[in-house]
Amino acid sequence: xxxxxxxxxxxxxxxxxxxxxxxxxxxxxxxxxxxxxxxxxxxxxxxxxxxxxxxxxxxxxxxxxxxxxxxxxxxxxxxxxxxxxxxxxxxxxxxxxxxxxxxxxxxxxxxxxxxxxxxxxxxxxxxxxxxxxxxxxxxxxxxxxxxxxxxxxxxxxxxxxxxxxxxxxxxxxxxxxxxxxxxxxxxxxxxxxxxxxxxxxxxxxxxxxxxxxxxxxxxxxxxxxxxxxxxxxxxxxxxxxxxxxxxxxxxxxxxxxxxxxxxxxxxxxxxxxxxxxxxxxxxxxxxxxxxxxxxxxxxxxxxxxxxxxxxxxxxxxxxxxxxxxxxxxxxxxxxxxxxxxxxxxxxxxxxxxxxxxxxxxxxxxxxxxxxxxxxxxxxxxx
Amino acid sequence: xxxxxxxxxxxxxxxxxxxxxxxxxxxxxxxxxxxxxxxxxxxxxxxxxxxxxxxxxxxxxxxxxxxxxxxxxxxxxxxxxxxxxxxxxxxxxxxxxxxxxxxxxxxxxxxxxxxxxxxxxxxxxxxxxxxxxxxxxxxxxxxxxxxxxxxxxxxxxxxxxxxxxxxxxxxxxxxxxxxxxxxxxxxxxxxxxxxxxxxxxxxxxxxxxxxxxxxxxxxxxxxxxxxxxxxxxxxxxxxxxxxxxxxxxxxxxxxxxxxxxxxxxxxxxxxxxxxxxxxxxxxxxxxxxxxxxxxxxxxxxxxxxxxxxxxxxxxxxxxxxxxxxxxxxxxxxxxxxxxxxxxxxxxxxxxxxxxxxxxxxxxxxxxxxxxxxxxxxxxxxx
Numbered sequence: 001x002x003x004x005x006x007x008x009x010x011x012x013x014x015x016x017x018x019x020x021x022x023x024x025x026x027x028x029x030x031x032x033x034x035x036x037x038x039x040x041x042x043x044x045x046x047x048x049x050x051x052x053x054x055x056x057x058x059x060x061x062x063x064x065x066x067x068x069x070x071x072x073x074x075x076x077x078x079x080x081x082x083x084x085x086x087x088x089x090x091x092x093x094x095x096x097x098x099x100x101x102x103x104x105x106x107x108x109x110x111x112x113x114x115x116x117x118x119x120x121x122x123x124x125x126x127x128x129x130x131x132x133x134x135x136x137x138x139x140x141x142x143x144x145x146x147x148x149x150x151x152x153x154x155x156x157x158x159x160x161x162x163x164x165x166x167x168x169x170x171x172x173x174x175x176x177x178x179x180x181x182x183x184x185x186x187x188x189x190x191x192x193x194x195x196x197x198x199x200x201x202x203x204x205x206x207x208x209x210x211x212x213x214x215x216x217x218x219x220x221x222x223x224x225x226x227x228x229x230x231x232x233x234x235x236x237x238x239x240x241x242x243x244x245x246x247x248x249x250x251x252x253x254x255x256x257x258x259x260x261x262x263x264x265x266x267x268x269x270x271x272x273x274x275x276x277x278x279x280x281x282x283x284x285x286x287x288x289x290x291x292x293x294x295x296x297x298x299x300x301x302x303x304x305x306x307x308x309x310x311x312x313x314x315x316x317x318x319x320x321x322x323x324x325x326x327x328x329x330x331x332x333x334x335x336x337x338x339x340x341x342x343x344x345x346x347x348x349x350x351x352x353x354x355x356x357x358x359x360x361x362x363x364x365x366x367x368x369x370x371x372x373x374x375x376x377x378x379x380x381x382x
Numbered sequence: 383x384x385x386x387x388x389x390x391x392x393x394x395x396x397x398x399x400x401x402x403x404x405x406x407x408x409x410x411x412x413x414x415x416x417x418x419x420x421x422x423x424x425x426x427x428x429x430x431x432x433x434x435x436x437x438x439x440x441x442x443x444x445x446x447x448x449x450x451x452x453x454x455x456x457x458x459x460x461x462x463x464x465x466x467x468x469x470x471x472x473x474x475x476x477x478x479x480x481x482x483x484x485x486x487x488x489x490x491x492x493x494x495x496x497x498x499x500x501x502x503x504x505x506x507x508x509x510x511x512x513x514x515x516x517x518x519x520x521x522x523x524x525x526x527x528x529x530x531x532x533x534x535x536x537x538x539x540x541x542x543x544x545x546x547x548x549x550x551x552x553x554x555x556x557x558x559x560x561x562x563x564x565x566x567x568x569x570x571x572x573x574x575x576x577x578x579x580x581x582x583x584x585x586x587x588x589x590x591x592x593x594x595x596x597x598x599x600x601x602x603x604x605x606x607x608x609x610x611x612x613x614x615x616x617x618x619x620x621x622x623x624x625x626x627x628x629x630x631x632x633x634x635x636x637x638x639x640x641x642x643x644x645x646x647x648x649x650x651x652x653x654x655x656x657x658x659x660x661x662x663x664x665x666x667x668x669x670x671x672x673x674x675x676x677x678x679x680x681x682x683x684x685x686x687x688x689x690x691x692x693x694x695x696x697x698x699x700x701x702x703x704x705x706x707x708x709x710x711x712x713x714x715x716x717x718x719x720x721x722x723x724x725x726x727x728x729x730x731x732x733x734x735x736x737x738x739x740x741x742x743x744x745x746x747x748x749x750x751x752x753x754x755x756x757x758x759x760x761x762x763x764x
Contacts, residue, residue: 055508214433
């Protein structure tokens with residue numbers, strides 16, 4: 001296994017996140033931030049638990065303009081929250097469908113002063129409480145709710161060194177697991193069995209969880225890559241692709257690798273080289289000051305007009321498998337030191353067949369640094 | 383590995399789900415159901431993919447009063463959706479922050495006629511689209527949105543034989559993995575390493591994914607069981623508990639097992655027997671006609687007043703780790719054939735120490751049938 005950085009964060013990290021958000025709140029005229037989604041609650045508190053998997057209970061974090069965040073959560077989570085830097089922890093006995101924390105949350109919001117409440121309401125956001133309870137909260141608080149998405153993104157876009165170390169660690173774990181693929185799979189193996197072997201290898205190499213594993217296999221390229229694997233056996237001439245979002249201490253990698261089974265046709269080998277070159281083109285210009293759209297354009301140029309590559313070609317990465325910004329036309333987000341991104345060029349290889357490459361990078365003052373171990377230029381044959 | 387039932391469902395199963403929902407819609411005066419959350423979209427379409435892990439794209443399913451559901455989804459999911467029984471698949475190129483499917487969804491809803499739109503808005507529901515886009519949709523459709531939670535629950539509460547077979551299969555897989563725990567863990571092993579070994583074993587036994595694994599270890603009982611495991615070594619006299627929600631073909635098990643490391647004190651052994659008896663008490667009365675509150679009361683009686691067992695003691699189980707109903711006071715849901723439930727009695731063993739037992743059952747005409755392989759009455763020592 002790869003050497004692991006420390007788990008969790010120093011309190012100073014949460015203080016820095018909170019102070020930055022509070023400065024932006026003040027500028028935006030927002031009294032209080034309210035979070036009900038896992039990444040946001042965790043980002044400002046450190047609350048890490050798989051218990052979110054159960055839809056039964058909502059969890060709230062209230063961030064006033066001054067001081068620490070306040071947790072308003074089901075009693076079952078009090079011990080776990082008490083291990084974080086949060087001190088003010090208010091609990092209710094849940095499940096309680098008649099009042100699933102709404103009264104307690106209303107009282108808390110009133111106490112800290114909340115005429116204008118910021119809640120992520122824009123792109124890529126969700127509401128992890130019932131709409132009925134949200135409407136009730138809107139009525140009981142009488143507050144104006146505004147979109148806090150820009151504030152959260154301004155904080156989360158720039159990863160700290162501690163966050164980068166966690167992402168680098170899970171990238172190293174996945175790189176080690178990808179190196180083992182030639183020993184794990186072979187012609188004749190059902191695709192679903194190959195998935196299972198690779199998922200186990202990721203854990204054996206040190207991943208905490210494998211929330212995301214997709215891929216595909218097909219002669220000279222693959223089609224649909226988001227369906228679960230079937231039991232169809234791998235065949236000579238197939239290109240096999242795994243794309244994994246494994247996690248360590250709550251941080252994700254997200255990259256893929258391609259392998260030819262037994263032999264590779266020239267079209268697949270050529271496509272692999274083209275995707276390698278597209279990634280090189282993006283790596284070369286991925287520096288502070290460049291935009292997400294610039295990176296996308298560089299990859300599209302390298303692939304050429306016949307590649308059909310017009311969709312998103314990468315995105316932010318961190319506490320979630322995919323985060324904003326998006327590497328696509330129209331996303332003018334300017335790269336800055338501390339941003340962690342995926343580069344994900346894809347191209348059409350033939351009718352119903354495509355290939356995708358993906359790497360994970362961090363932006364530094366001097367340019368881009370790989371977090372995933374670079375894929376080879378030549379399509380590996382196993 | 384355990385023998386597996388077929389993956390997926392016959393079209394007749396989706397037809398039956400749809401017809402039942404449509405009958406209930408008509409009774410409730412609802413024109414169209416709208417779903418944006420993974421279990422609901424999957425329940426009525428069969429759309430199964432880990433791609434939901436990315437928050438970038440919303441996915442919609444529209445269920446009119448007559449005919450099949452209509453998918454309104456990002457183009458990247460078209461191939462996967464085309465493998466389901468859904469025929470009318472409408473796509474947009476996503477990401478598209480300016481119009482993330484809202485126009486296409488509006489047009490679709492108008493076309494099928496939607497003055498009154500049913501959307502799950504009550505207990506345990508969430509909104510997996512941005513609030514801004516939801517408000518926009520409310521404006522563009524001019525529709526009244528009402529809670530469709532009761533309709534969805536009326537359908538999902540009663541599992542088909544095909545659904546029960548999937549849950550039984552993942553329960554058998556987890557039972558096999560639990561049987562292997564004595565060979566996997568021992569005194570001195572860091573708890574996090576024990577978690578890793580057990581997670582790998584679940585996959586090796588045939589689980590597709592392990593979205594949920596929690597547990598704890600401590601002298602004579604455990605405290606906080608929803609925090610991630612630490613590297614603290616297992617010690618003689620510890621009670622170790624794993625509680626897992628592993629999944630197969632999109633269906634979950636959710637049960638736990640307790641093990642004493644090296645030796646068990648009398649308090650822990652006695653608590654294990656008491657929890658066994660509490661489960662027996664619930665099993666004995668878990669028949670059609672009994673209520674969820676009845677099962678809870680039977681378990682509380684078996685544990686006695688000193689047990690401190692007042693929280694929820696079980697819940698529904700299926701496409702999600704936890705589903706309604708809840709085994710708790712006040713939940714008067716009447717048990718019916720086809721319901722799948724967990725029985726989860728817990729009790730205090732000492733200051734800051736507790737123990738929890740859990741089994742999975744299906745309700746049949748003649749009473750309850752275990753899906754998990756029954757825990758032993760005596761706390762096993764390993």
